[in-house]
Amino acid sequence: MRILHVLSAEFFAGSVAYAVQLAEAHRAQGHQVWVVADADKLPTGATLVWAGISNRSYRQRLRNARIIRQLVKKERIDVVHCHSRAASWVSYFALRGLAVPLVSTVHGRQHLHTSTSLLDVYGDKVIAICANLREHLISEVKMDAAKIEAIPNGVAFGNEELASEDFALRISFIGRFNGGKGERAAALLAQVFPALLREFPALRVALIGGELEHLPAAGKTALAQLQADFGERIEVVGFSDDVPGWLACTTLVIGAGRVAIEALGAGRPVLALGEASYEGLVTEDTFAPAAASNFGDIAARLSASEVDFAALLVDAQGFLRQPQAVPAALRQQVQAHYSLATIAARVLEVYQAARMQKAVPGFIPVLMYHKIPDAPLATKHHIYVTKDNFEKHLAYFKKQNLTPITFADYLKYANGERSLADFPARPIILTFDDGYTDNYTNLLPLMQHYGYRGVLYLLGDADVRHNQWDLVADPTEPRSDIMDLAQKRAFVAAGWEIGAHTMSHPRLTTLPLPEAAAEIQRSKAALEADLQTEIVTFAYPYGDLNEAVKDTVREAGFALGIATDTGGLTIEADRMQVFRVNMFPNESTSSLFKKTSPWYRKYYRWKRGK
Incomplete structure (x- = not known):
């Protein structure tokens, strides 16, 4: 891609x-x-390219x-x-x-002023760097939740823990x-460092960061006193x-945001103190809520940001004693959550x-x-369409100039492998779950007759x-x-996309998460090994999902x-919950018209009050 x-x-x-x-x-991945x-x-x-982005004069x-x-x-x-908002403002008009x-x-x-809500300069998609910020944008800025992704800042961590010859307590x-x-x-x-420096005679305090000349007056006075009392x-x-x-020569870091992330990733303990809150010593138990606030920098809702510095002092004393x-x-x-490679891939999405x-x-x-x-089948589950009726579906799609594509095709347009100028005017995606033998005997020949390809969701356990x-x-x-493996391979040879559908077709939300993860991960690996094709999409059995399963x-x-029957209005509203329309034995011309119309998703939501 060509990225600016x-x-x-x-x-x-x-x-x-x-x-x-x-x-x-x-750039390392080949993008310009x-x-x-x-x-x-x-x-x-x-x-x-130089431009005065920070200069907010209208002329600039x-x-x-x-x-x-x-x-x-x-x-x-x-x-x-x-x-930045200034960057978004000028780019929006550009x-x-x-x-x-x-x-x-x-x-x-x-800032919660009128222009923030009236003029949405942030564009088509918004990345919020933590969960609290996403909630703020939705609840207070009134931004469309469907356009916001919570993706943290990525960090390129080193493989080794930082080491230093300076062993001072700092x-x-x-x-x-x-x-x-x-x-x-x-x-x-004023309130913390004097007591610590008195209690720990070997302790040093380092003040690292820009804009030191803009330290509040009370801070400058306290700093001068500390320098007079404790010198070097x-x-x-x-x-x-x-x-x-x-970081390599620091015993305990006090900071928030990227500072906290880099320190923890380098193996340095952190007292998370930010503009919004004090999150305390970051541990395995407190990591999730600390990360949600970007380690104290961001509150989900506007509120007083008072910090109990006496409690912070106690925490620092307790740590420095041991x-x-x-x-x-x-x-x-920390390194997994903020991995630059993972974040870069998410941002590319x-x-x-x-x-x-x-x-x-x-x-x-x-x-x-x-x-x-x-x-017709004698079943209470109406998850079939007879061969004759299905051919009527295909004839209808052809007459309506609907062009079947696969999700793999769609992704090639999205990542630039195919030109968007060639994207079909009326696309449709036909998917088939479980891989029944009649898919080989009836479905495949019919699709080939019409020159169509689809997406076949298979279990990983052959x-x-x-x-x-x-x-x-x-x-x-x-x-x-x-189907057996030979029959499944016939679909690959015919240019179909194969997707994963777990190993054994369980309801994923009823399983412990590690078991659900195994069902999901193993199905991808098994299908890629058995069918020698890349597996890029996953279908939830029964449509059963929650946020943990989606993650x-x-x-x-x-x-x-x-x-x-759940998901966003478009594929891009939520890539991990793409809406599919259930097809039943007795679909009519009017129902086919309805289910393939561009207004159907909104109609479905309205009808069910969703």
């Missing part, structure tokens, strides 16, 4: 570090990247918009990614009338010294481009989603079939040769045989999770 980042970079804040590392991760910023130099090999904003628009058109940019999507990463709470406060962070620093200087034990570092070096390294399990947890949402904004009908028998899950629930149900499907490496 737009950011305010007057100083090297965490948002700038995030954008630069993201740009480098995508440009950066528009108010910086003469940034640590990236991306093409850098118009210049910025013109620079971005010209660059987008000249370089045929696929997606623009902004990293892209007016162009079929280029805008993605914004929101790094902090937004607390490092790392962060900006202006605004809310400056107020926290001032309180630490107070290390005023200011801005440093060697934060890893300081200093301990970050447990390996917590370090691994957002780019693709924004691109497709812009190019294909309407509902694509995804139809769900199961058995295609010769004659030894499952009939619908045993139905018979366990109700022994009176008729037995329906499942597990994503973590297993699937690009799309396919549901049943």
Whole structure:
């Protein structure tokens, strides 16, 4: 893809570090990247274009918009990614009338003024860096929840724990010294550090971060007193481009956001103190809520942000009396959650989603079939369409100029392998679950006759040769045989997409999560080994899912999770819960018209009050 980042970079804040590392991760994958910023130099090999993004005068904003628009058109940019409200504002106007999507990463709470709600400058997709921020954008900014993805900042962690020859007992406060962070620093200087320095004669306190000259007056007074009382034990570092070096010689870090993430990933304990809250010492038990607030920086709702500095002092004293390294399990947890490679892949999905949402904004009908028998079945489960009726479906699709594609096809358009100019005007996706033998004898020949391909969802366990899950629930149900491997391979040879459907067809939400994960992961691996084809989508048996199961499907490496009668208005509303339309034995021409119409998803929601 051809990616343009737009950011305010007057100083090297965490948002700038995030954008630069993201740009480098995508460049390493072969994508072309440009950066528009108010910086003469940034640590990236991306093409850098200067613009005064931080200058909010209307004249400069118009210049910025013109620079971005010209660059987008000249370089045929696929997606623009902004990293501040100022960047989003100028990019929003720069892209007016162009079929280029805008993605914004929101790094902090937004001011709740009228223009924030009335003018949605953040574009087609929004990345919120933590769960609390996503909730804030939905509940307070009134942003459409379907366009927001909670994706944390990615960090390129080193493989080894940091080591240093400096073995001093040291607390490092790392962060900006202006605004809310400056107020926290001032309180630490006045209420916490004096007591710690008196109790621990060997302790040093390092103050690391930019904007030190903007430390509140009370903080400057407290700092001067500390320097007078403790001399060289107070290390005023200011801005440093060697934060890893300081982390290596630090016993305990006080900070939030990216500082906390990098420290924990490097094996340094953290007292999470941010602009919004104090989250305490980060442990395996407290990691999840601390991460949700970006380690104290972001509250989900506007509220008083008072911090009990007496409690923080007690926590710091308790730790310094018995200093301990970050447990390996917590370090691994942090590195997995904030892995740059994982985050870069997630962000690339957002780019693709924004691109497709812009190019294909309407509902694509995804139809769900199961058995295609010769004659009606004596079953209470109406999950079949007879061969003759199914041929009528295909004839209807052909007459209506519907073009069957697979999810694999769709993803190739999304990632740029296929030109969006070639995307069909009226696409339809035909899916078939479980792999019954009549799919081979009846379905495949009919689809080939019409020149169609579909998506076949199969179990990973090739030894499952009939619908045993139905018979366990109700022994009176008729037995329906499942294809053997040779028959399944015929679909691969015919150009069909094969998707995973677990190993044994359980209701995933009824299983312990590790068992559900095994069903999901093993089915992908088994099908890829048996059929020698890439498996990129997963269909939930019974349409049974919850957020934990959806996360597990994503973590297993699937690009799309396919549901049943639940999901968003479009594929890109939620890639892990794609809406499918159930097809029944007695579909009529009117029902086929309804279920393949672009308004059907909205109609379905309205009818069921969803």
